[in-house]
Amino acid sequence: MARTTPGVTRQRLIDEAMRLFSTRGYAATSVADIQAACGLTTGSGALYKHFPSKRALLEEAVRRNLETVSERAAAATAERPGGEDPRAALERMARVVWEVLEGDRDLIRIMLREFDGFPDLFERMWQGVLAGLYRQGAAWIAAQRELGNIETGDPEATAAVLLSSLTYYPLLRIMIGHTPGDLDPEPFLAAWVEHAAATLRLGRHGDRVAGAGSA
Numbered sequence: 001m002a003r004t005t006p007g008v009t010r011q012r013l014i015d016e017a018m019r020l021f022s023t024r025g026y027a028a029t030s031v032a033d034i035q036a037a038c039g040l041t042t043g044s045g046a047l048y049k050h051f052p053s054k055r056a057l058l059e060e061a062v063r064r065n066l067e068t069v070s071e072r073a074a075a076a077t078a079e080r081p082g083g084e085d086p087r088a089a090l091e092r093m094a095r096v097v098w099e100v101l102e103g104d105r106d107l108i109r110i111m112l113r114e115f116d117g118f119p120d121l122f123e124r125m126w127q128g129v130l131a132g133l134y135r136q137g138a139a140w141i142a143a144q145r146e147l148g149n150i151e152t153g154d155p156e157a158t159a160a161v162l163l164s165s166l167t168y169y170p171l172l173r174i175m176i177g178h179t180p181g182d183l184d185p186e187p188f189l190a191a192w193v194e195h196a197a198a199t200l201r202l203g204r205h206g207d208r209v210a211g212a213g214s215a
Contacts, residue, residue, distance in 0.1 A: 152201075
């Protein structure tokens with residue numbers, strides 16, 4: 001077997017462990033299983049050269065995931081030079097939210113299925129992934145309201161409603177292989193943007209709907 005550098009072996013251990021945890025379950029996957037999946041001798045103890053335990057390996061995967069998510073989430077709400085049409089911004093942010101959730105399907109599947117065994121890790125993922133997206137969404141809505149681009153009474157509640165429907169699509173697909181209505185991504189996304197635009201009282205090109213907010 002070809003020699004590998006320590007860094008490559010460490011990443012391979014994480015990748016194969018996540019794949020096995022997500023398909024077999026955490027408890028049903030042994031250290032020997034992970035080593036074998038990496039092409040390592042099962043009784044060599046090679047995993048322990050990089051991680052003190054199987055749980056430590058999972059914790060490192062969560063840490064790396066949160067770093068990646070933080071970068072992607074920042075991109076979702078990054079200010080565009082010269083401003084950006086709010087309707088176009090809704091679609092752009094929706095696509096980044098989906099990218100964030102689809103970017104580590106195995107880890108999300110593990111966390112949702114293994115919640116009882118790892119409540120502390122689940123909480124870190126919630127705060128680092130979904131809670132962060134909700135906060136950034138609410139901040140964007142509040143900023144757009146200040147600019148007069150949208151109308152809403154409660155940015156936090158509005159963001160929660162819009163993002164919950166948006167995140168439900170990839171989470172359902174990750175967990176059971178189906179989507180709401182078994183819709184393909186593009187029709188769902190187009191309908192979501194229209195729904196969000198109506199909720200925020202946007203016109204066809206980002207202008208507020210005529211008469212919005214009037215009796």
